[in-house]
Amino acid sequence: MNDDFASHSMFANTFSMFGRSLSRDVESPDVDLVIMGIPFDLGTSGRAGTRHGPQGVRMASANLRWEEKRWPWGFDAFDRINVIDSGDIETPAGDSTGMFTGVEAQAHRVLAAGKCLLSIGGDHLVTLPLLRAAAKVHGPLALVHFDAHTDTYNEEDGIYDHGCMFYHAPREGLVDADHSIQIGIRTEYTVSEHLFQVIDAAEANDLSAADIVDQIRARVGDMPVYLTFDIDCLDPAYAPGTGTPVAGGLTSDRALKIIRGLVGLNIVAMDVVEVAPSYDNSEITSLAAATLALEMIYVKAADKDD
Numbered sequence: 001m002n003d004d005f006a007s008h009s010m011f012a013n014t015f016s017m018f019g020r021s022l023s024r025d026v027e028s029p030d031v032d033l034v035i036m037g038i039p040f041d042l043g044t045s046g047r048a049g050t051r052h053g054p055q056g057v058r059m060a061s062a063n064l065r066w067e068e069k070r071w072p073w074g075f076d077a078f079d080r081i082n083v084i085d086s087g088d089i090e091t092p093a094g095d096s097t098g099m100f101t102g103v104e105a106q107a108h109r110v111l112a113a114g115k116c117l118l119s120i121g122g123d124h125l126v127t128l129p130l131l132r133a134a135a136k137v138h139g140p141l142a143l144v145h146f147d148a149h150t151d152t153y154n155e156e157d158g159i160y161d162h163g164c165m166f167y168h169a170p171r172e173g174l175v176d177a178d179h180s181i182q183i184g185i186r187t188e189y190t191v192s193e194h195l196f197q198v199i200d201a202a203e204a205n206d207l208s209a210a211d212i213v214d215q216i217r218a219r220v221g222d223m224p225v226y227l228t229f230d231i232d233c234l235d236p237a238y239a240p241g242t243g244t245p246v247a248g249g250l251t252s253d254r255a256l257k258i259i260r261g262l263v264g265l266n267i268v269a270m271d272v273v274e275v276a277p278s279y280d281n282s283e284i285t286s287l288a289a290a291t292l293a294l295e296m297i298y299v300k301a302a303d304k305d306d
Helices: 050-064 096-112 124-138 165-171 201-206 209-220 252-260 284-301
Strands: 033-038 083-088 116-121 142-146 181-185 197-200 225-230 267-273
Touching: 033 050, 033 096, 033 284, 050 116, 050 267, 050 284, 096 116, 096 124, 096 267, 116 124, 116 284, 124 165, 124 225, 124 267, 142 165, 142 209, 181 201, 181 209, 197 201, 197 209, 209 252, 252 284, 267 284
Parallel strands: 033 083, 033 116, 116 267, 142 181, 142 225, 181 197, 225 267
Antiparallel strands: none
8 A cells, every 4th residue: 555654664754653654534444453652651550651652662663664575474464454653642741531531532533433443552551441432332342461460450549540450341341351361460369359361471481372372262252352462461571661570471472473363353452551661671672562563463454355
């Protein structure tokens, strides 16, 4: 597809994700997938800085523009689907309520137009308004969640932070816990009270990627899927630039193999969150996040005829 900025240069016109056109025309019939940045980190409980995540991931994505037929796919995703970068959601500094309202409204606009949405955070709290928008369009969703933490913590007094989204989501009817799964968990949670299937990090590191994909497919079935990837699912060796790093995580190779295995699932929306570039080394984390995001795009493109 024609795109004025869709060159394969790694250093020219690096202001958009993968060099895609910058456009707010998310309802255009020519658009298949919309990328949206959410530079927000007021929900952060650890090290702050994920408000710079979209910027860091966009910059690192320039390193991924040179392959005309990406390995191991053997085709160019952007020849199959039209992807635009709609820029970032802007909310006033300190305005958490404005973030919820703005993100949900814009995400609903994209999804109601029949597009797939790929969001780049920002801390993980941004997933809650994204889920609210997706559920309005598609009904209850199957959640496929990569993370070091379950994010199912019961916050008191109505306080929201980046550890509570998946406590609220099933209770709001946004996700069907019986068809949802979490991968890479390696922090405390109460197993007897937990609603989701969990493949913890130790198990995920011992199983083959194919085995994990099989479990995801069996759990999700044919439901509409929301795919969320907290970058701290990766071991800090592969993703040091995040607010709450936890040793013992997945390798980037294993995570990419699992994502590639999701072709054919009814994925309606996706996100990659919790990149904090100020703690990154040589763009390791930003590059990992950009690569995961690109693989998600290829998963969607693989379902389209060439």
